[in-house]
Amino acid sequence: MTETFTGSFTQQEPIPDEAIEAAMAVLRHGRLHRYNVVPGELGETALLEQEFAAQMGAKYCLAVSSGGYALATALRAVGVQPGDPVLTNAFTLAPVPGSIASVGAKPVFVGVTENLTIDLDDLEAKLDQARVLMLSHMRGHLCDMDRLMQMCDAAGVAVIEDCAHTMGAAWRGQLSGRQGAIGCYSCQTYKHVNSGEGGLLITDDEVLAAKATMLSGSYMLYERHLAAPGPEVFEKIKYTTPNVSGRMDNLRAAILRPQLRDLDRQVQRWNERYDEIASVLRDTPGLTIVERPEPETYVGSSIQFLLLDWSPERIAEVIRRCAARGVEIKWFGGAEPTGFTSRYDSWRYAESTPLPASDRILAGVMDMRVPLTFSLDDCRVIARIIRAEVGAVYQS
Numbered sequence: 508m509t510e511t512f513t514g515s516f517t518q519q520e521p522i523p524d525e526a527i528e529a530a531m532a533v534l535r536h537g538r539l540h541r542y543n544v545v546p547g548e549l550g551e552t553a554l555l556e557q558e559f560a561a562q563m564g565a566k567y568c569l570a571v572s573s574g575g576y577a578l579a580t581a582l583r584a585v586g587v588q589p590g591d592p593v594l595t596n597a598f599t600l601a602p603v604p605g606s607i608a609s610v611g612a613k614p615v616f617v618g619v620t621e622n623l624t625i626d627l628d629d630l631e632a633k634l635d636q637a638r639v640l641m642l643s644h645m646r647g648h649l650c651d652m653d654r655l656m657q658m659c660d661a662a663g664v665a666v667i668e669d670c671a672h673t674m675g676a677a678w679r680g681q682l683s684g685r686q687g688a689i690g691c692y693s694c695q696t697y698k699h700v701n702s703g704e705g706g707l708l709i710t711d712d713e714v715l716a717a718k719a720t721m722l723s724g725s726y727m728l729y730e731r732h733l734a735a736p737g738p739e740v741f742e743k744i745k746y747t748t749p750n751v752s753g754r755m756d757n758l759r760a761a762i763l764r765p766q767l768r769d770l771d772r773q774v775q776r777w778n779e780r781y782d783e784i785a786s787v788l789r790d791t792p793g794l795t796i797v798e799r800p801e802p803e804t805y806v807g808s809s810i811q812f813l814l815l816d817w818s819p820e821r822i823a824e825v826i827r828r829c830a831a832r833g834v835e836i837k838w839f840g841g842a843e844p845t846g847f848t849s850r851y852d853s854w855r856y857a858e859s860t861p862l863p864a865s866d867r868i869l870a871g872v873m874d875m876r877v878p879l880t881f882s883l884d885d886c887r888v889i890a891r892i893i894r895a896e897v898g899a900v901y902q903s
């Protein structure tokens with residue numbers, strides 16, 4: 508009998524009871540807007556920022572309406588102007604170049620390696636073209652952050668980290684988002700914590716923190732923040748920083764606080780699932796596992812493998828056969844953008860120069876989500892199905 512899988516690749520776990528209780532309390536008192544607090548009250552959003560800053564070991568934290576908004580705010584805060592070039596990954600998700608376009612700036616795409624990280628040689632060659640790098644830790648893969656920071660520091664290039672897939676990950680023990688000038692996180696349903704929509708931004712730089720806070724729409728109420736710099740820093744920037752409203756609200760913050768307290772345990776559960784799948788897929792003929800470098804502490808909330816140098820027809824055949832057995836694989840190499848996947852050359856609002864070495868890799872990147880609703884048994888079934896179908900097409 509042929510095994511099939513019947514679970515859902517997009518079903519996350521329910522919101523924890525503690526978070527539901529906290530959300531209900533906010534709904535009952537009705538003060539959803541972050542600055543709507545009674546005297547002496549510390550709002551959920553301000554507390555979330557205080558707790559996330561402490562968890563990440565950052566001086567400052569700002570909660571906002573989405574991960575993409577956090578990225579755009581970071582770009583504005585570091586002073587990116589319309590027309591400025593901004594270095595970024597060719598392999599990433601649409602909100603990343605989108606955030607650059609949203610401030611009128613121009614993405615300069617940097618290639619991807621077989622490890623699915625930014626190509627540091629390509630980056631080195633392009634470092635003189637921009638003063639900001641929007642570094643996307645796409646699908647949770649961390650590049651050699653030591654070399655990257657060394658290069659960018661030496662060239663005077665500010666690094667903004669897109670940690671949408673690396674909340675809880677680390678490089679050489681330092682949490683992801685702490686190497687660059689600003690770290691940005693997404694709290695939407697498909698990421699590591701789930702408030703539907705939402706974003707977090709952290710930094711140790713007081714001026715960047717004050718600017719980001721003003722930008723997010725603090726009016727002159729920034730003293731109600733618990734993880735923002737003092738009023739003297741806001742004095743320097745408050746007349747010259749526009750309000751581009753994108754605040755988080757107390758309902759989402761209430762939902763997030765208990766989830767963040769549980770992050771380490773969730774990371775462990777993701778990795779148990781990831782490692783299970785990786786161990787079954789390893790050594791499948793024709794399939795390349797993306798091995799994780801020793802200094803990287805990863806969060807296996809999704810898994811990637813490569814079908815390098817396979818024809819598009821054969822890749823489509825693998826995807827079709829897996830889908831027929833209930834296993835949803837996403838393909839970043841497809842010519843047409845579909846669902847969440849697209850290629851750098853599908854973002855036609857941004858000019859791009861062809862990156863042939865990256866195109867070869869992108870053409871073979873297979874991607875699969877690993878929601879925590881999967882049991883370890885589910886993971887073994889899924890991996891066996893992929894192994895069998897890749898094998899069948901490889902041998903045909």
Ligand SMILES: *Cc1c(COP(=O)(O)O)cnc(C)c1O
Nearest residue numbers: 573574575600602669671693695
């Ligand atoms: C989800 C995501 C974002 C942006 O997050 P939103 O909260 O959806 O705006 C940014 N970068 C990557 C790589 C993402 O996957």
